[in-house]
Amino acid sequence: MSADTKIAELLTELHQLIKQTQEERSRSEHNLLNIQKTHERMQTENKTSPYYRTKLRGLYTTAKADAEAECSILRHALDKIAEIKSLLEERRIAAKMAGVYSDSDPPRKTMRRGVLMTLLQQSAMTLPLWIGKPGESPPPLCGATPASSDYVAKQGDKVAARVKAVDGDEQWILAEVVSYNHSTNKYEVDDIDEEGKERHTLSRRRIIPLPQWKANPETDPEALFSKDQLVLALYPQTTCFYRALIHTPPHRPQDDYSVLFEDTSYADGYSPPLNVAQRYVVACKENKKK
Amino acid sequence: MSELKDCPPLKYYDFKPVEHVKVCPRYTAVLGRSEDDGIGIEELDTLQLELETLLSSASRRLRALEEQRQILTDWQDKKGDKRFLKLGKDPDPAASTRHKPKKQKLDGKGGHTPGPGPGRPKSKNLQAKAQEYEFTDDPQDIPRTPKNDAPNRFWASVEPYCADITNEEIRLLEELLKPPEDEAEYFKIPALGKHYSQRWAQEDLLEEQREGARANDKKKSLMGGPLSELDAKDVESLLKKSESQHDSPEDGCPFGPLTQRLLQALVEENIISPMEDSPIPDISGKDANDGAGTSPRSQGKAYSVPHTRTLEARIKEELVAQGLLDSEERPGPGGDSEDEVLAELQKRQAELKALTTHNRSRKQELLRLAKEEMRKQELRQRVRVSDNEVMEGFRRIMAARQKKRTPTKKEKDQAGKALKERESILKLLDG
Numbered sequence: 001m002s003a004d005t006k007i008a009e010l011l012t013e014l015h016q017l018i019k020q021t022q023e024e025r026s027r028s029e030h031n032l033l034n035i036q037k038t039h040e041r042m043q044t045e046n047k048t049s050p051y052y053r054t055k056l057r058g059l060y061t062t063a064k065a066d067a068e069a070e071c072s073i074l075r076h077a078l079d080k081i082a083e084i085k086s087l088l089e090e091r092r093i094a095a096k097m098a099g100v101y102s103d104s105d106p107p108r109k110t111m112r113r114g115v116l117m118t119l120l121q122q123s124a125m126t127l128p129l130w131i132g133k134p135g136e137s138p139p140p141l142c143g144a145t146p147a148s149s150d151y152v153a154k155q156g157d158k159v160a161a162r163v164k165a166v167d168g169d170e171q172w173i174l175a176e177v178v179s180y181n182h183s184t185n186k187y188e189v190d191d192i193d194e195e196g197k198e199r200h201t202l203s204r205r206r207i208i209p210l211p212q213w214k215a216n217p218e219t220d221p222e223a224l225f226s227k228d229q230l231v232l233a234l235y236p237q238t239t240c241f242y243r244a245l246i247h248t249p250p251h252r253p254q255d256d257y258s259v260l261f262e263d264t265s266y267a268d269g270y271s272p273p274l275n276v277a278q279r280y281v282v283a284c285k286e287n288k289k290k
Numbered sequence: 291m292s293e294l295k296d297c298p299p300l301k302y303y304d305f306k307p308v309e310h311v312k313v314c315p316r317y318t319a320v321l322g323r324s325e326d327d328g329i330g331i332e333e334l335d336t337l338q339l340e341l342e343t344l345l346s347s348a349s350r351r352l353r354a355l356e357e358q359r360q361i362l363t364d365w366q367d368k369k370g371d372k373r374f375l376k377l378g379k380d381p382d383p384a385a386s387t388r389h390k391p392k393k394q395k396l397d398g399k400g401g402h403t404p405g406p407g408p409g410r411p412k413s414k415n416l417q418a419k420a421q422e423y424e425f426t427d428d429p430q431d432i433p434r435t436p437k438n439d440a441p442n443r444f445w446a447s448v449e450p451y452c453a454d455i456t457n458e459e460i461r462l463l464e465e466l467l468k469p470p471e472d473e474a475e476y477f478k479i480p481a482l483g484k485h486y487s488q489r490w491a492q493e494d495l496l497e498e499q500r501e502g503a504r505a506n507d508k509k510k511s512l513m514g515g516p517l518s519e520l521d522a523k524d525v526e527s528l529l530k531k532s533e534s535q536h537d538s539p540e541d542g543c544p545f546g547p548l549t550q551r552l553l554q555a556l557v558e559e560n561i562i563s564p565m566e567d568s569p570i571p572d573i574s575g576k577d578a579n580d581g582a583g584t585s586p587r588s589q590g591k592a593y594s595v596p597h598t599r600t601l602e603a604r605i606k607e608e609l610v611a612q613g614l615l616d617s618e619e620r621p622g623p624g625g626d627s628e629d630e631v632l633a634e635l636q637k638r639q640a641e642l643k644a645l646t647t648h649n650r651s652r653k654q655e656l657l658r659l660a661k662e663e664m665r666k667q668e669l670r671q672r673v674r675v676s677d678n679e680v681m682e683g684f685r686r687i688m689a690a691r692q693k694k695r696t697p698t699k700k701e702k703d704q705a706g707k708a709l710k711e712r713e714s715i716l717k718l719l720d721g
Contacts, residue, residue, distance in 0.1 A: 011329045015320065018329075018337075021344070022321050025307055032305045039302040053362055060359040063305065067352040074345040081338045088331065126335040129342040131349050134356060216346060219353070253346060254339070 003091055010084045017077040024073055028066030035059045071133070082128060093156045116193070117237055120174070123158075124277030129253045130213035132220065143215025143223035146283055153177045153187070153209045160232055160241045160282055161189045162206040172208075172232055172241035174280070175200070193239040208232070208285075214278045217250050224249045225257065225281060233259045234280035243284055247273040257281050303354045308347045314340035455663050463657045467650065477639055479632065546602030548609065669719045676715060679708035 038059060042052050130142045140147045153159055154177065161175040175189035178199065187207050191198040215223035225231055225246045232241040244259040256277045260270040311318050316336040320329055329337070483489075545553070609615035683705030690697040697705075 007331070008328075011331070012325070014337075015323070015325065015329050018317065018320050018341075021341075022310075025310070025344075029307055032307060035305050043302060057359060057362045060355050060362070064352060064355040064359065067348050067355060070348045071345060071352060074341055074348060078338065078341050078345065081334055081341070084331070084334060122335065126338055128338065129346065131342070131345050133349070134353050218346065219349060253342060 003087055007084055007087055010080055010087070014077060014080040014084070017073060017080060021070065021073050021077060024066070024070045028063065028070060031059060031063050031066060035063060071131075075131075078128065089156055116239075120192075120234075120239070120280075121277070124279040125254070127211065127214050127277075127279045129216055130220070130223075131216055138215055138220050138223040139213070141209060141211050142213040143211055143220070143278060144225045144229075144281075144283065145211075145215070145223050147209050151209065152180050152182075152204075153207065155179060158192070158210045158279075159187075159189060160208040160210065161187070161191075161200060161202055163191070163200050163202065174234060174239040174241065177207075180204075191239070208282045210279055210282060214253060216253050217255070218252065221249070224278075225283075230284045231259065232282050232284045233257070233261065233276040235261060236274055236276065241280070241282070244276075245270065246281075250278065301354075301358065303358065305351055305354070307351075308344055310340075310344065313343060316340055317344070454667050455660050457664075460657070460660055460664065463653060463660060467653050467657065473646070476642055479635060482629075545598050546605075548605050549598070549602050552605060552609075666719060669715055672715050673712065673719065676708060676712040680705070680712055683708050 035056070038052065038056055042056070130138055132138060138145050140151065157177045159175055159177055160172045162170055162172050163175075165171055174192045176192055178188040178190055180187050185204050187202050187204060189200050189202060189207070191200070215221075217224060226249060227246050229246045231244055231246060233244040234240070235242050242261050244261040247258040247260050250257055256275040258273040259276050259281065260273055262269060263271040266272075308314070316333055317340040320333070320337065323329075484492075606615065683701065686701050687697045687705060690701065
């Protein structure tokens with residue numbers, strides 16, 4: 001089965017799942033409306049009779065079951081999307097390897113900077129949001145949660161990579177993993193900006209994998225970097241990471257971090273607050289560079 | 291607000307589902323499509339975001355429902371809790387502000403639609419808000435209260451280890467240092483009793499005797515007294531006989547090893563007669579005569595155990611006195627080297643002695659340290675007092691400065707004196 005038919009099939013499945021989702025939602029709507037009405041009645045009477053208490057408990061239990069069903073089907077749908085995306089990504093990498101660029105993915109060499117930036121923004125936006133079931137804790141690479149020590153970034157993963165520039169300065173750049181050599185423990189990465197031109201071979205110490213999930217500030221605020229924490233953040237409109245302090249963590253899933261970059265051109269040593277997406281903020285390992 | 295008692299601290303969350311028509315246009319569009327139209331790849335990103343919005347909302351609803359349901363379930367148990375009343379009465383501003391962002395988030399979930407959703411009367415909204423202030427975050431406050439207790443309990447448990455040493459404790463230490471009265475008790479070595487096999491045999495016999503007596507009682511009623519008397523005598527002699535047998539079961543000889551050896555030596559060398567001069571032969575001669583004249587079986591009485599035993603002891607004593615036997619050989623008073631129980635007892639006593647000495651030295655050390663610490667405590671107390679004096683002086687001088695007048699000589703002197711005193715105490719404390 002070719003990738004195309006597979007994707008088409010998955011898209012159909014996704015379509016069905018979305019329809020099921022809506023069925024589930026309309027089904028539970030009635031019950032939620034009931035809860036709302038009961039709430040109103042209880043509040044006007046300003047006391048809770050045992051009758052209402054029992055009734056409400058029943059309603060809550062049903063609504064909970066409904067919500068569980070809804071969540072599970074939504075997760076299913078999101079998994080489908082992730083599956084399709086990973087297929088697309090595979091295709092893109094394969095194409096890149098073959099040196100052929102498909103129509104949907106124009107050759108990067110000729111890509112204008114602005115287009116690249118938009119692409120980066122887009123990929124940050126669509127980084128999947130991690131929504132755990134109650135009691136579940138965020139997995140590694142969700143928000144500020146670091147990868148396990150033996151984690152190996154996969155081909156095509158975006159990473160922050162510490163490279164030596166021509167002038168000898170070291171810089172954290174946004175890069176894409178090409179391969180990992182298990183015997184030497186070294187990565188081969190491509191600079192995202194000048195793809196094809198620069199390929200770096202770097203030890204794994206010089207690689208920080210980027211988050212693979214956004215943390216949900218509403219449910220898992222502990223998986224976010226907290227205020228005043230030192231991080232590496234992608235400076236807006238560049239493909240380089242710089243040291244920065246978290247100014248404010250995001251409040252909603254689609255929000256960005258607001259960070260203060262270390263910048264000697266400002267009196268207090270920090271830039272004014274700038275927004276950086278969750279995807280491009282990683283923990284800063286203390287190093288000599290300062 | 292008495293009816294509050296009957297109200298569980300519910301938050302009356304707004305569980306209204308997300309208005310997908312408004313918030314999730316792509317999702318809505320996809321819903322309207324037929325199977326054939328399907329979904330385009332380019333729509334995936336938007337769809338993902340919208341589905342995430344829906345999932346986030348549903349998960350939050352799930353959590354809120356669970357929480358509220360729990361409150362309802364727990365309510366019955368907590369009804370009598372006075373804290374609800376108290377907390378419910380005065381709307382704590384902190385609590386309500388804490389609550390507010392949550393509420394905003396709930397509304398904000400509506401996402402990008404400002405204002406209340408359609409089909410939801412404004413008045414109801416207001417009412418819900420008003421209600422909110424009355425029902426402050428009780429369910430969150432209540433479980434938090436016991437948590438606050440933990441540090442207190444911890445410090446209370448630590449307190450005894452950090453507290454000042456009191457005279458009471460010194461006294462206790464001194465009390466402990468006195469050697470306990472019953473100490474000697476543990477170093478006593480009790481006299482050797484009868485061998486257990488003997489004692490048991492005796493007990494067995496006595497038992498039988500009792501049973502026999504009981505049987506005799508019955509017989510007596512039938513036959514009369516003399517028989518029972520005879521029986522008693524029989525038992526006694528039996529007992530004696532068995533005792534003598536047990537004394538030296540190997541050869542049936544009632545005498546101790548020393549007596550035997552001595553006699554053997556005398557017999558061999560044929561010098562029995564001169565021994566009549568010494569007090570020992572008196573006894574031994576008698577015994578020997580007895581032994582020679584009668585067999586132990588026919589005349590049990592002659593071999594009464596205490597007799598041979600004292601004889602043995604006397605012989606030993608005499609031999610030692612004569613310098614023929616080395617008293618050093620014997621490991622303890624009245625013991626002999628083969629006595630395992632005695633050896634063990636002595637070993638344990640030695641251990642006990644070592645332990646008590648060690649404990650005593652520890653206690654002495656502890657007492658010394660405690661006394662030292664008491665002295666320091668006193669000094670520290672004095673430091674605190676003089677700290678206060680210094681601060682007092684400082685305050686006075688500062689007050690004088692503020693009033694733009696130079697501090698009087700008295701104030702200066704006082705401050706200086708306080709400082710010096712404090713320093714000297716500190717030196718003492720460090721030294």
